[in-house]
Amino acid sequence: MTTVLYKLETFEGPLDLLLHLIDKAEIDIHQISISEITDQYLEYLHNMQELELEVTSEFLVMAATLLSIKSKQLLPKPPVIELEDDFDYLLEEEEDPRDELIRQLIEYRKYKGIAEHLHEREWERSLIFSKEPEDLTPYLPDIEENPVKGLHAADLIAVFQKAIRKSVKRNAVARIHRDEISVKDRIREVVSALETVGKGGRLLFSKLLHQEMHRHEIVVTFLAVLELMKMKQIVCYQNKLFDDIVMEWRGEGKADELSGIEIDY
Numbered sequence: 001m002t003t004v005l006y007k008l009e010t011f012e013g014p015l016d017l018l019l020h021l022i023d024k025a026e027i028d029i030h031q032i033s034i035s036e037i038t039d040q041y042l043e044y045l046h047n048m049q050e051l052e053l054e055v056t057s058e059f060l061v062m063a064a065t066l067l068s069i070k071s072k073q074l075l076p077k078p079p080v081i082e083l084e085d086d087f088d089y090l091l092e093e094e095e096d097p098r099d100e101l102i103r104q105l106i107e108y109r110k111y112k113g114i115a116e117h118l119h120e121r122e123w124e125r126s127l128i129f130s131k132e133p134e135d136l137t138p139y140l141p142d143i144e145e146n147p148v149k150g151l152h153a154a155d156l157i158a159v160f161q162k163a164i165r166k167s168v169k170r171n172a173v174a175r176i177h178r179d180e181i182s183v184k185d186r187i188r189e190v191v192s193a194l195e196t197v198g199k200g201g202r203l204l205f206s207k208l209l210h211q212e213m214h215r216h217e218i219v220v221t222f223l224a225v226l227e228l229m230k231m232k233q234i235v236c237y238q239n240k241l242f243d244d245i246v247m248e249w250r251g252e253g254k255a256d257e258l259s260g261i262e263i264d265y
Contacts, residue, residue, distance in 0.1 A: 015064030015108040017044060022105070023045065029105055034073055034098055038066040069107035072097040181217060186224035193251040194234065205236075 011017040021040050022029055045063060148156065191207060197203055208221050225247065228234045233251030238244070 014041075014059050015105060016060070016112070017059070018101075018105060019109060019112070029109075030102060032098065032102070034066065034070050034074050038063075038070050041066055047103065068103060069097045087260070149162065181220050181222055183223050183227060186220045187227055190221070190228060191251075197249065201249055203247045203249070205247060 009022065018037065020043075021037055022032055025036070027033070028051050042063060045059060078246060092191065193208060194201070194203055205225065208225075213221075225234070225236065227246075227249075229236055231251070233249070235248045235250055237245065237248075
Protein backbone atom coordinates (compact mmCIF):
# COMPACT_ATOMS: atom_id res chain seq x y z
CA MET A 1 0.00 0.00 0.00
CA THR A 2 1.42 3.34 -1.03
CA THR A 3 1.28 6.09 1.60
CA VAL A 4 0.89 9.64 0.31
CA LEU A 5 2.40 12.33 2.52
CA TYR A 6 1.09 15.88 2.33
CA LYS A 7 3.09 18.86 3.51
CA LEU A 8 0.69 21.77 3.63
CA GLU A 9 1.90 25.31 4.11
CA THR A 10 0.12 27.55 6.56
CA PHE A 11 -1.78 30.56 5.26
CA GLU A 12 -3.24 33.53 7.10
CA GLY A 13 -6.52 33.32 5.24
CA PRO A 14 -8.24 32.29 1.99
CA LEU A 15 -6.87 35.28 0.04
CA ASP A 16 -3.35 34.31 1.11
CA LEU A 17 -3.99 30.78 -0.21
CA LEU A 18 -5.36 32.11 -3.53
CA LEU A 19 -2.31 34.35 -4.03
CA HIS A 20 -0.08 31.36 -3.37
CA LEU A 21 -1.89 29.31 -6.03
CA ILE A 22 -1.71 32.20 -8.54
CA ASP A 23 2.02 32.76 -7.95
CA LYS A 24 2.66 29.04 -8.18
CA ALA A 25 0.86 28.90 -11.56
CA GLU A 26 2.85 31.98 -12.69
CA ILE A 27 -0.14 33.70 -14.23
CA ASP A 28 -1.30 37.32 -14.26
CA ILE A 29 -3.75 38.05 -11.47
CA HIS A 30 -6.08 39.68 -14.04
CA GLN A 31 -6.07 36.57 -16.21
CA ILE A 32 -6.78 33.94 -13.57
CA SER A 33 -8.73 30.88 -14.55
CA ILE A 34 -11.52 30.53 -12.03
CA SER A 35 -12.10 26.90 -12.97
CA GLU A 36 -8.45 25.94 -12.41
CA ILE A 37 -8.02 28.03 -9.25
CA THR A 38 -11.25 26.67 -7.80
CA ASP A 39 -10.17 23.08 -8.36
CA GLN A 40 -6.79 23.69 -6.74
CA TYR A 41 -8.43 25.52 -3.83
CA LEU A 42 -10.92 22.71 -3.18
CA GLU A 43 -8.13 20.15 -3.41
CA TYR A 44 -6.21 22.04 -0.71
CA LEU A 45 -9.28 22.04 1.56
CA HIS A 46 -9.74 18.36 0.93
CA ASN A 47 -6.15 17.68 1.96
CA MET A 48 -6.66 19.69 5.15
CA GLN A 49 -9.70 17.58 6.02
CA GLU A 50 -7.79 14.35 5.39
CA LEU A 51 -5.06 15.53 7.76
CA GLU A 52 -7.78 16.41 10.28
CA LEU A 53 -6.76 20.06 10.24
CA GLU A 54 -9.33 22.60 11.31
CA VAL A 55 -10.87 24.38 8.34
CA THR A 56 -12.14 27.76 9.44
CA SER A 57 -15.38 29.24 8.16
CA GLU A 58 -13.62 31.92 6.09
CA PHE A 59 -11.99 29.23 3.93
CA LEU A 60 -15.40 27.63 3.36
CA VAL A 61 -16.95 31.02 2.47
CA MET A 62 -14.23 31.58 -0.15
CA ALA A 63 -14.84 28.09 -1.55
CA ALA A 64 -18.52 28.93 -1.96
CA THR A 65 -17.60 32.26 -3.62
CA LEU A 66 -15.31 30.53 -6.12
CA LEU A 67 -17.99 27.98 -6.99
CA SER A 68 -20.50 30.80 -7.46
CA ILE A 69 -18.14 32.65 -9.84
CA LYS A 70 -17.40 29.44 -11.71
CA SER A 71 -21.12 28.71 -12.18
CA LYS A 72 -21.77 32.26 -13.44
CA GLN A 73 -19.06 31.89 -16.06
CA LEU A 74 -20.66 28.67 -17.30
CA LEU A 75 -24.01 30.39 -17.90
CA PRO A 76 -24.69 31.57 -21.52
CA LYS A 77 -24.49 35.31 -22.23
CA PRO A 78 -27.83 37.10 -22.79
CA PRO A 79 -28.83 37.73 -26.45
CA VAL A 80 -28.79 41.12 -28.17
CA ILE A 81 -32.17 42.87 -27.99
CA GLU A 82 -33.37 44.79 -31.06
CA LEU A 83 -35.52 47.83 -30.41
CA GLU A 84 -37.67 50.06 -32.69
CA ASP A 85 -36.47 52.94 -34.91
CA ASP A 86 -33.82 50.72 -36.45
CA PHE A 87 -31.50 51.29 -33.46
CA ASP A 88 -29.82 48.30 -32.02
CA TYR A 89 -29.00 48.57 -28.39
CA LEU A 90 -27.04 46.12 -26.44
CA LEU A 91 -27.93 45.55 -22.87
CA GLU A 92 -25.41 47.03 -20.51
CA GLU A 93 -22.48 44.72 -20.42
CA GLU A 94 -22.54 42.75 -17.25
CA GLU A 95 -19.60 42.99 -14.87
CA ASP A 96 -17.15 40.13 -14.99
CA PRO A 97 -17.90 37.96 -11.92
CA ARG A 98 -14.15 37.75 -11.31
CA ASP A 99 -13.67 41.54 -10.91
CA GLU A 100 -14.60 41.75 -7.22
CA LEU A 101 -12.32 38.82 -6.36
CA ILE A 102 -9.49 40.33 -8.41
CA ARG A 103 -9.85 43.66 -6.57
CA GLN A 104 -9.68 41.88 -3.23
CA LEU A 105 -6.58 39.95 -4.29
CA ILE A 106 -4.79 43.13 -5.51
CA GLU A 107 -5.64 44.96 -2.30
CA TYR A 108 -4.53 42.02 -0.19
CA ARG A 109 -1.25 41.68 -2.11
CA LYS A 110 -0.52 45.40 -1.50
CA TYR A 111 -1.06 45.17 2.25
CA LYS A 112 0.79 41.87 2.43
CA GLY A 113 3.82 43.51 0.80
CA ILE A 114 3.65 46.37 3.31
CA ALA A 115 3.42 43.89 6.19
CA GLU A 116 6.44 41.96 4.91
CA HIS A 117 8.40 45.19 4.61
CA LEU A 118 7.52 46.16 8.20
CA HIS A 119 8.46 42.67 9.36
CA GLU A 120 11.87 43.03 7.74
CA ARG A 121 12.35 46.40 9.42
CA GLU A 122 11.35 44.86 12.73
CA TRP A 123 13.87 42.05 12.27
CA GLU A 124 16.65 44.51 11.37
CA ARG A 125 15.80 46.66 14.39
CA SER A 126 15.86 43.61 16.67
CA LEU A 127 19.56 43.19 15.83
CA ILE A 128 20.31 46.61 17.32
CA PHE A 129 20.76 46.82 21.07
CA SER A 130 20.69 50.14 22.89
CA LYS A 131 21.03 51.31 26.48
CA GLU A 132 20.55 54.45 28.49
CA PRO A 133 23.41 56.99 28.18
CA GLU A 134 25.96 56.85 30.97
CA ASP A 135 28.13 59.50 32.53
CA LEU A 136 31.57 58.99 30.96
CA THR A 137 33.19 61.82 32.89
CA PRO A 138 35.22 59.43 35.12
CA TYR A 139 36.87 58.01 32.01
CA LEU A 140 38.04 61.36 30.68
CA PRO A 141 41.79 61.96 30.96
CA ASP A 142 42.86 64.25 33.79
CA ILE A 143 44.09 67.48 32.28
CA GLU A 144 45.75 69.86 34.71
CA GLU A 145 44.33 73.32 34.47
CA ASN A 146 46.75 76.13 33.77
CA PRO A 147 47.02 78.05 37.08
CA VAL A 148 47.83 81.33 35.28
CA LYS A 149 45.19 80.97 32.59
CA GLY A 150 43.73 84.33 31.61
CA LEU A 151 46.49 86.34 33.31
CA HIS A 152 48.80 88.75 31.52
CA ALA A 153 52.37 89.76 32.26
CA ALA A 154 51.20 92.93 34.00
CA ASP A 155 49.05 90.87 36.40
CA LEU A 156 51.98 88.64 37.30
CA ILE A 157 54.23 91.67 37.92
CA ALA A 158 51.60 93.21 40.24
CA VAL A 159 51.29 89.98 42.23
CA PHE A 160 55.09 89.69 42.50
CA GLN A 161 55.39 93.25 43.81
CA LYS A 162 52.65 92.61 46.38
CA ALA A 163 54.46 89.48 47.58
CA ILE A 164 57.72 91.47 47.96
CA ARG A 165 55.97 94.10 50.08
CA LYS A 166 54.49 91.41 52.33
CA SER A 167 57.92 89.83 52.70
CA VAL A 168 59.43 93.13 53.83
CA LYS A 169 56.68 93.62 56.44
CA ARG A 170 57.09 90.04 57.65
CA ASN A 171 60.77 90.58 58.37
CA ALA A 172 60.16 93.85 60.26
CA VAL A 173 60.80 93.69 64.03
CA ALA A 174 58.46 95.51 66.38
CA ARG A 175 58.82 96.05 70.10
CA ILE A 176 55.73 95.47 72.19
CA HIS A 177 55.36 97.20 75.51
CA ARG A 178 53.10 95.34 77.86
CA ASP A 179 50.90 97.35 80.18
CA GLU A 180 50.49 95.18 83.23
CA ILE A 181 47.58 95.42 85.64
CA SER A 182 47.38 93.19 88.68
CA VAL A 183 44.30 91.30 89.83
CA LYS A 184 44.72 92.90 93.24
CA ASP A 185 44.46 96.39 91.76
CA ARG A 186 41.46 95.37 89.68
CA ILE A 187 39.75 93.96 92.83
CA ARG A 188 40.09 97.33 94.47
CA GLU A 189 38.56 99.04 91.45
CA VAL A 190 35.63 96.57 91.34
CA VAL A 191 34.97 97.01 95.07
CA SER A 192 35.00 100.78 94.66
CA ALA A 193 32.39 100.48 91.92
CA LEU A 194 30.25 98.19 94.10
CA GLU A 195 30.47 100.51 97.11
CA THR A 196 28.66 103.17 95.14
CA VAL A 197 25.54 100.98 94.90
CA GLY A 198 25.69 99.98 98.60
CA LYS A 199 25.10 96.64 100.26
CA GLY A 200 22.51 94.59 98.47
CA GLY A 201 22.88 96.76 95.42
CA ARG A 202 23.37 95.24 92.00
CA LEU A 203 25.88 96.07 89.29
CA LEU A 204 26.15 94.56 85.79
CA PHE A 205 29.49 93.08 84.79
CA SER A 206 29.32 95.00 81.51
CA LYS A 207 29.48 98.26 83.52
CA LEU A 208 33.05 97.38 84.50
CA LEU A 209 34.09 97.24 80.83
CA HIS A 210 34.48 99.86 78.14
CA GLN A 211 35.28 99.81 74.44
CA GLU A 212 38.90 100.89 74.84
CA MET A 213 39.85 98.00 77.12
CA HIS A 214 42.28 95.38 75.82
CA ARG A 215 41.67 91.70 76.03
CA HIS A 216 44.04 91.13 78.93
CA GLU A 217 42.26 93.88 80.92
CA ILE A 218 38.92 92.10 80.43
CA VAL A 219 40.47 88.82 81.60
CA VAL A 220 41.94 90.48 84.71
CA THR A 221 38.52 92.04 85.49
CA PHE A 222 36.86 88.64 85.25
CA LEU A 223 39.51 87.11 87.55
CA ALA A 224 38.92 89.89 90.07
CA VAL A 225 35.18 89.09 90.09
CA LEU A 226 35.95 85.41 90.65
CA GLU A 227 38.22 86.24 93.59
CA LEU A 228 35.51 88.39 95.16
CA MET A 229 33.03 85.50 94.79
CA LYS A 230 35.61 83.19 96.38
CA MET A 231 35.94 85.58 99.32
CA LYS A 232 32.11 85.71 99.53
CA GLN A 233 32.15 89.44 99.07
CA ILE A 234 29.79 89.33 96.09
CA VAL A 235 27.14 87.02 94.61
CA CYS A 236 26.88 86.68 90.81
CA TYR A 237 24.00 85.28 88.76
CA GLN A 238 22.26 85.54 85.37
CA ASN A 239 18.57 86.04 84.75
CA LYS A 240 18.70 83.81 81.67
CA LEU A 241 21.20 81.99 79.48
CA PHE A 242 23.85 84.25 77.89
CA ASP A 243 22.42 87.23 79.74
CA ASP A 244 24.64 89.84 81.41
CA ILE A 245 26.23 88.82 84.73
CA VAL A 246 24.62 90.55 87.71
CA MET A 247 26.91 91.25 90.73
CA GLU A 248 25.40 91.82 94.13
CA TRP A 249 27.59 93.26 96.93
CA ARG A 250 27.42 91.24 100.17
CA GLY A 251 30.76 92.08 101.85
CA GLU A 252 31.54 94.44 104.72
CA GLY A 253 35.11 95.35 103.81
CA LYS A 254 36.25 98.47 102.06
CA ALA A 255 38.45 98.70 99.03
CA ASP A 256 41.47 99.69 101.16
CA GLU A 257 40.90 96.78 103.54
CA LEU A 258 40.89 94.24 100.64
CA SER A 259 44.13 95.59 99.19
CA GLY A 260 46.24 93.58 101.59
CA ILE A 261 44.98 90.15 100.50
CA GLU A 262 47.44 87.75 98.92
CA ILE A 263 46.59 86.56 95.40
CA ASP A 264 48.84 84.13 93.57
CA TYR A 265 48.79 85.37 89.95
